[in-house]
Amino acid sequence: MLASILAQVPWQAPSIDYHAIAPEIVLAAGIVLIILVDLFVGESKKWVTASLTGFVLLGALIPVLTLAVSDPDARSLFDGRYVIDEYALTLKALFLIAGYVVVLLSQNHVEEGDYYQGEYYTLLLTSLTGMVMMASSRDLVSIFVALEFLSIPAYMLAAWRKRDRKSNEAGVKYYLLGVFASAVMLYGMSLLYGVTGSTLLSEIGRQITVDGDFGGVHALAIVFVVVGFAFKVSAVPFHTWAPDTYEGAPTPVTAFLSVASKAAGFVALVTILYVGVPQAKDVWQPFLWVLAALTMTVGNLLALRQSNIVRMLAYSSISQGGFILMPLAVAGTGDAAGPALQAVVVYLLVYAAMNLGMFAVVIAAARTTRSGEISSFGGLFSYAPGLGVLMTIFLASLAGIPPLGGWIAKFAAFRAVLEAGNGWAYGIAVIGAVNSVIAFGYYGNVMREVWMKPAPNGETRAVATPTSLVAALTITGAATLLLGVLPGTVLRFGDLADLVGAFGR
Amino acid sequence: MELVVFVIAAAMVIVGALGVILRPNPVHAALSLVLTLFGVAVHFVALEAHFLAAVQVIVYAGAIVVLFLFVIMLLGVDRTEDISIEPFKVQRPMALVVGVGVIGLVTAAVSSSRDAIGRGNGLEIPTVTGDNDSNVRQIARSVFGDYVVAFELTSVLLVVAVVGTVMLTRRIKTGKGES
Numbered sequence: 001m002l003a004s005i006l007a008q009v010p011w012q013a014p015s016i017d018y019h020a021i022a023p024e025i026v027l028a029a030g031i032v033l034i035i036l037v038d039l040f041v042g043e044s045k046k047w048v049t050a051s052l053t054g055f056v057l058l059g060a061l062i063p064v065l066t067l068a069v070s071d072p073d074a075r076s077l078f079d080g081r082y083v084i085d086e087y088a089l090t091l092k093a094l095f096l097i098a099g100y101v102v103v104l105l106s107q108n109h110v111e112e113g114d115y116y117q118g119e120y121y122t123l124l125l126t127s128l129t130g131m132v133m134m135a136s137s138r139d140l141v142s143i144f145v146a147l148e149f150l151s152i153p154a155y156m157l158a159a160w161r162k163r164d165r166k167s168n169e170a171g172v173k174y175y176l177l178g179v180f181a182s183a184v185m186l187y188g189m190s191l192l193y194g195v196t197g198s199t200l201l202s203e204i205g206r207q208i209t210v211d212g213d214f215g216g217v218h219a220l221a222i223v224f225v226v227v228g229f230a231f232k233v234s235a236v237p238f239h240t241w242a243p244d245t246y247e248g249a250p251t252p253v254t255a256f257l258s259v260a261s262k263a264a265g266f267v268a269l270v271t272i273l274y275v276g277v278p279q280a281k282d283v284w285q286p287f288l289w290v291l292a293a294l295t296m297t298v299g300n301l302l303a304l305r306q307s308n309i310v311r312m313l314a315y316s317s318i319s320q321g322g323f324i325l326m327p328l329a330v331a332g333t334g335d336a337a338g339p340a341l342q343a344v345v346v347y348l349l350v351y352a353a354m355n356l357g358m359f360a361v362v363i364a365a366a367r368t369t370r371s372g373e374i375s376s377f378g379g380l381f382s383y384a385p386g387l388g389v390l391m392t393i394f395l396a397s398l399a400g401i402p403p404l405g406g407w408i409a410k411f412a413a414f415r416a417v418l419e420a421g422n423g424w425a426y427g428i429a430v431i432g433a434v435n436s437v438i439a440f441g442y443y444g445n446v447m448r449e450v451w452m453k454p455a456p457n458g459e460t461r462a463v464a465t466p467t468s469l470v471a472a473l474t475i476t477g478a479a480t481l482l483l484g485v486l487p488g489t490v491l492r493f494g495d496l497a498d499l500v501g502a503f504g505r
Numbered sequence: 506m507e508l509v510v511f512v513i514a515a516a517m518v519i520v521g522a523l524g525v526i527l528r529p530n531p532v533h534a535a536l537s538l539v540l541t542l543f544g545v546a547v548h549f550v551a552l553e554a555h556f557l558a559a560v561q562v563i564v565y566a567g568a569i570v571v572l573f574l575f576v577i578m579l580l581g582v583d584r585t586e587d588i589s590i591e592p593f594k595v596q597r598p599m600a601l602v603v604g605v606g607v608i609g610l611v612t613a614a615v616s617s618s619r620d621a622i623g624r625g626n627g628l629e630i631p632t633v634t635g636d637n638d639s640n641v642r643q644i645a646r647s648v649f650g651d652y653v654v655a656f657e658l659t660s661v662l663l664v665v666a667v668v669g670t671v672m673l674t675r676r677i678k679t680g681k682g683e684s
Binding site for chain 1: 610611613614615617618649650651652653654655658659661662664665666668669670672673
């Protein structure tokens with residue numbers, strides 16, 4: 001009977017380029033595989049799931065590489081709703097490698113911390129799948145699904161330390177504010193769909209033009225969507241969840257949230273601004289300007305007062321988010337569109353390396369200190385010189401001291417802003433410069449503890465750093481140094497033509 | 506006639522929504538949600554989206570709210586909560602001001618540019634005459650055609666959400682050796 005009904009309906013199956021979505025397929029298969037394997041391995045062999053997650057992530061990286069070298073340069077699926085271009089591939093690679101480093105960071109932490117292991121890696125992998133999807137999404141529905149895909153597992157990961165009330169608080173706060181942000185954004189998206197009649201970003205870009213009937217609804221829709229993403233990237237004044245969540249969540253999860261989750265928020269924001277509503281720049285430019293200025297300043301000033309290293313890194317990550325927003329705030333002015341996109345992509349790549357590295361050092365050092373207070377890191381150099389030097393490198397990179405990666409990122413951001421060359425641009429550049437100097441205050445404070453102070457309570461025997469953490473430190477440390485010395489390796493990513501060229505508009 | 510239906514349905518939606526946030530008893534709040542969801546279903550019928558209306562009633566009003574009620578009963582929170590304690594005095598007046606402000610903003614924005622709404626050319630109004638399946642067909646085309654990647658991946662998300670929820674609500678394991 002079914003066949004006869006189907007015969008009446010003219011149905012054309014969509015043609016799917018399976019090579020193009022191979023990374024997502026590998027990841028989805030990996031999620032199912034890990035749930036299954038977790039059922040059959042004994043409690044003492046749970047480390048298998050961690051290794052398997054690592055292999056799945058590296059496996060998903062293979063099609064990303066083959067896509068990068070294959071013809072055609074850009075592939076478009078479903079009328080341009082899902083696009084694989086160089087921009088998408090660069091960010092997919094970033095998410096997969098960042099995810100791999102987080103798995104390395106998690107391995108010992110999760111094993112020793114009496115957590116549920118198999119499910120932890122399942123959730124981590126799911127969140128990463130959402131991010132990989134986000135890099136390709138050029139459609140409101142795909143962007144929203146990708147966003148929920150990456151957020152829902154993250155809410156649960158934040159609450160993974162079930163016995164700890166702080167972790168419960170972290171999960172609940174992140175969940176409630178995250179859902180609220182999703183609702184605001186969804187409202188904005190529904191308004192955008194209502195006024196343009198399309199969920200496709202390039203079609204929205206064609207419909208929303210300044211002349212003609214651009215009105216209050218259009219402006220409101222764009223502002224609501226930007227507010228939704230501002231929550232996700234913890235921009236001030238929508239940052240209130242971040243410090244409590246970062247402090248309460250297990251430390252590898254904090255590293256994951258502050259790097260990968262934030263990067264995914266920026267990716268979606270950039271895609272919507274550049275492909276969806278580039279014409280409405282008079283609406284989003286001033287709004288982002290205020291957000292960027294507030295985010296840099298408030299994040300920095302609050303970071304100065306922190307005594308807990310994870311809270312300090314939380315505020316530092318908020319303030320770094322302000323630096324990523326800074327080029328976007330002038331992205332519609334003059335010739336700044338290209339350099340601004342490049343600056344955001346480069347900043348995300350460099351920031352991922354140095355911030356994950358910083359968290360790796362904190363996790364490794366906390367095995368000895370058993371505390372998150374900054375003062376407990378006193379004399380780190382005297383008993384663990386390797387960690388002390390690495391910590392200095394990452395802190396210096398976060399502060400933006402040449403010749404490290406962080407310097408290149410800040411340089412690209414300021415260059416993009418100055419490219420716009422009007423009063424607004426110079427204004428935000430000055431605010432950014434002042435904040436770069438303030439940032440030395442709290443990064444320098446940690447360095448002083450590490451090098452100058454004696455170890456508290458005479459603790460001088462270092463706990464051995466496990467192999468997985470050494471691997472994570474090597475990857476992030478090498479990336480931070482290399483990106484600084486050879487900026488050409490990253491500065492070629494994020495060309496404007498890649499995003500809006502082939503199938504963008 | 507259309508206007509009368511719209512006004513009644515809109516009133517149902519708003520009264521229900523207010524009930525969800527204002528009733529102190531969680532059971533009453535969940536039941537108010539049913540009213541809102543029915544109101545939305547009436548809107549769908551008025552828009553000739555019969556399939557969506559049916560799904561709305563069966564899935565949301567039927568299944569999901571019943572699930573809410575089960576959870577409320579199982580957790581034993583089916584009592585009136587005392588929500589008069591206020592650790593942060595300015596919070597409620599501020600929330601009121603911001604809420605009214607947003608309503609005003611949305612109203613002003615919509616009324617200032619009401620010409621633009623619905624003028625977009627992508628909205629396809631289903632033909633009513635004769636073809637009773639057109640709704641279902643359009644939904645099928647969207648879900649299994651244009652949005653198939655998002656749709657299929659959502660199923661993975663549902664599995665993972667179940668896994669995570671089971672882990673979080675499970676009793677804390679007492680020792681390392683125990684499975």
